[in-house]
Amino acid sequence: MKTRSTKKVLLALIALVLIGLPGMLLAATPPCTSITNYATVNFSMGGVPQTAVNSNTASFTVGVKVKIVVTNNDTTNVTVSPGTTKAALKFTVLNDGNATNDVALSYVAAASGTASPYGGGNDSFDGTTIAIYEDTNSNGTFDDGTDQPSTTINDLAPGSSNSKVYFIVYTPNDLTQPGNSIAVYYLVAQAKWADGTNISQGSINVTNAMAGGTACGAGGTTVDVVFADDNGPAPDAYDGARDGKHSDDGAYIVQNATITVSKTSAVYSDPVNGTTSPKAIPGAIVTYTITITNSGNANATVTVTDSLATQITNGYLAFNTQFNDGVNSCAAGEGIVVDGTCKTNINDGDNADWNVTTANTVTVTNLTVPQSLSKVVKFQVVIQ
Amino acid sequence: MLSKRILSVLLVIVFALVGSVYAAGVEVKSVAEVEVKVKNEKGEFEAKRIEAAKANVGPGDEVIFSNHYVNNGDQPVTDVVILNPVPMHTVYVEKTAGGDFTKIEFSVDGGKTFDAPENLKVKDKKGRERIAKAEDYTHIRWIVTKPVAPKEGGVVYFRAKIK
Numbered sequence: 001m002k003t004r005s006t007k008k009v010l011l012a013l014i015a016l017v018l019i020g021l022p023g024m025l026l027a028a029t030p031p032c033t034s035i036t037n038y039a040t041v042n043f044s045m046g047g048v049p050q051t052a053v054n055s056n057t058a059s060f061t062v063g064v065k066v067k068i069v070v071t072n073n074d075t076t077n078v079t080v081s082p083g084t085t086k087a088a089l090k091f092t093v094l095n096d097g098n099a100t101n102d103v104a105l106s107y108v109a110a111a112s113g114t115a116s117p118y119g120g121g122n123d124s125f126d127g128t129t130i131a132i133y134e135d136t137n138s139n140g141t142f143d144d145g146t147d148q149p150s151t152t153i154n155d156l157a158p159g160s161s162n163s164k165v166y167f168i169v170y171t172p173n174d175l176t177q178p179g180n181s182i183a184v185y186y187l188v189a190q191a192k193w194a195d196g197t198n199i200s201q202g203s204i205n206v207t208n209a210m211a212g213g214t215a216c217g218a219g220g221t222t223v224d225v226v227f228a229d230d231n232g233p234a235p236d237a238y239d240g241a242r243d244g245k246h247s248d249d250g251a252y253i254v255q256n257a258t259i260t261v262s263k264t265s266a267v268y269s270d271p272v273n274g275t276t277s278p279k280a281i282p283g284a285i286v287t288y289t290i291t292i293t294n295s296g297n298a299n300a301t302v303t304v305t306d307s308l309a310t311q312i313t314n315g316y317l318a319f320n321t322q323f324n325d326g327v328n329s330c331a332a333g334e335g336i337v338v339d340g341t342c343k344t345n346i347n348d349g350d351n352a353d354w355n356v357t358t359a360n361t362v363t364v365t366n367l368t369v370p371q372s373l374s375k376v377v378k379f380q381v382v383i384q
Numbered sequence: 385m386l387s388k389r390i391l392s393v394l395l396v397i398v399f400a401l402v403g404s405v406y407a408a409g410v411e412v413k414s415v416a417e418v419e420v421k422v423k424n425e426k427g428e429f430e431a432k433r434i435e436a437a438k439a440n441v442g443p444g445d446e447v448i449f450s451n452h453y454v455n456n457g458d459q460p461v462t463d464v465v466i467l468n469p470v471p472m473h474t475v476y477v478e479k480t481a482g483g484d485f486t487k488i489e490f491s492v493d494g495g496k497t498f499d500a501p502e503n504l505k506v507k508d509k510k511g512r513e514r515i516a517k518a519e520d521y522t523h524i525r526w527i528v529t530k531p532v533a534p535k536e537g538g539v540v541y542f543r544a545k546i547k
Contacts, residue, residue: 058449
């Protein structure tokens with residue numbers, strides 16, 4: 001046990017070093033740092049070494065590079081199903097500049113027709129309940145109830161080891177779109193000075209409070225401020241190149257059933273011709289076939305009802321209590337065929353009945369229609 | 385009397401300053417520049433060097449450091465060696481050091497020892513030796529391979545990237 005825990009600690013240390021290292025290597029020179037250079041010359045005169053001579057000191061001051069990088073960390077479209085289970089798009093926000101920045105976050109719904117970054121189709125809807133959440137417990141995954149809504153990052157220090165995870169979270173209680181519908185969202189991050197004020201480019205008197213460091217002085221140092229961000233995928237109105245903002249996109253794909261129902265009828269037999277070219281004459285048996293098709297990308301459980309009340313009341317039809325269409329030959333008292341299986345007319349727990357749940361009505365319950373498949377319900381009537 | 389005494393003190397100071405320059409024989413001036421792209425009269429972009437102190441310099445930018453030396457004495461000087469620590473907050477850019485009639489060597493130990501790049505080794509975190517990379521260099525030195533006549537000189541240079 002002891003060795004195992006030691007190993008764990010070692011692994012954790014190695015992991016820390018590995019994670020920490022890139023950030024340390026990337027550590028940018030803070031704004032207002034003075035960089036100085038000088039040379040020393042040694043020489044001899046008449047073969048006698050002389051006192052070394054120093055050059056002047058050439059110096060200049062490092063400006064402010066403002067560069068926030070937003071990266072979507074999903075690897076595919078994030079599925080969302082109608083209900084209350086929140087679905088999260090994951091983003092990392094990195095400060096690739098050299099000053100500590102505050103960051104303002106916002107989300108933008110992509111225009112209809114915008115392709116998903118992960119394929120599968122184009123944006124066709126927007127959600128209503130969308131919010132940005134921080135990864136409060138810093139575990140890299142969205143935890144509903146633990147991670148909290150937040151649209152600002154306070155004092156994001158430069159370097160990848162300081163980057164933060166944020167989520168665009170959709171609560172899909174309004175979702176009615178069919179399966180495979182796509183909604184694309186951008187997370188836009190805007191850099192601010194560490195004191196929360198807006199940044200502008202140019203020759204600026206930058207103070208410690210603005211740069212979030214100590215090299216500029218409380219009263220400030222005049223240095224060049226440069227936006228070095230790339231142009232993210234969000235429209236330029238929200239994020240262009242070198243505007244102090246950056247964005248990336250993620251997408252939701254709807255996981256939902258799409259059900260269509262069709263009903264056909266065919267005369268099976270008549271008292272004169274039997275089953276050979278039967279005609280719809282009194283006494284003829286007519287088969288009704290109801291096909292339920294799920295073209296969505298989620299399984300569906302449906303209830304099928306078909307009322308014959310009007311026709312029966314008018315004396316046109318009677319329900320055939322024993323189904324037989326030459327394919328399914330059911331026993332007495334079995335007038336309904338669900339997905340090839342004969343079902344009793346009584347309400348006996350087989351999820352199908354006639355004239356029990358509702359008068360003069362065929363009722364089929366708990367019928368599961370898997371995605372991209374069809375289920376068939378059949379029953380017969382006798383023409384009066 | 386008082387004013388004469390002040391004058392003589394001043395003269396001593398002036399002679400001391402002048403004397404130090406001439407005694408040295410060699411002077412060296414360090415310059416830091418950056419290359420910026422400017423449009424010329426034909427509308428083409430061309431690289432132009434401007435003083436780093438007057439430019440917009442930030443992390444990732446490359447700075448050209450050059451040392452201009454001249455023999456201001458009246459005798460030739462020999463064994464001229466120009467030593468330049470790689471400035472803090474910068475990293476030497478590989479194969480950018482140059483200068484006519486010089487042999488260029490680098491140090492990875494704070495200027496204690498110098499050698500050609502292929503002979504420089506550093507130890508990694510596990511104590512294994514590897515060939516030093518440009519970012520390991522701490523100092524650069526140029527050994528001028530010929531005597532420098534009076535009123536003559538040269539320029540040695542290198543580039544470094546701001547961290």
